[in-house]
Amino acid sequence: EIVLTQSPGTLSLSPGERATLSCRASQSVTSSYLAWYQQKPGQAPRLLIYGASSRATGIPDRFSGSGSGTDFTLTISRLEPEDFAVYSCQQYGSSPLTFGGGTKVEIK
């Protein structure tokens, strides 16, 4: 099973700042099958990024994903008020599907 470790656990930033979130896999993720989700309190996760760098339908271009192998990054170029949330990564290159523990992006 691939274990995904996200860092930092919490990121305290101000609106307009750049956020850089990390997701590290315990072994190489096949074909960069890595996704990112956003989750707000009391809501279901929303798919942001798939295939490590492709934005899902309707996702603003301030969200970008990069990486390959075992190291992946989600970048939010300029934080908007609605971007403060928990972000989780997920690998789907091998079974079982696994998720990271999440990074909380909070208002500083």
Added chain:
Amino acid sequence: QLQLQESGPGLVKPSETLSLTCTVSGGSISSSSYYWGWIRQPPGKGLEWIGSIYYSGSTYTPSLKSRVTISVDTSKNQFSLKVNSVTAADTAVYYCARSVTTSTFDYWGQGTLVTVSS
């Protein structure tokens, strides 16, 4: 617009069976293009994939495989989850979701909290 809605008891006693149903509207659950899955999230913790069902079978995470069954009722456009012999560790928000094969989940239900307690 595809919508998914979980339903079932919010409280289950230890050692009993947790049963949830996901009703799909705005699309057919019979499509061979999609998988239908269950994911859970214990309070304050990360997401855990439980398993998925598709037109020719089902697949489960190994840690829960011995206790979990996912089934589908195409006549009602629903799929269901059963978890046997539950303990407090099974307390979580349970989500149903759609994926294209076992990949990313693009549509989710709102989630339902299931508490295991006597």
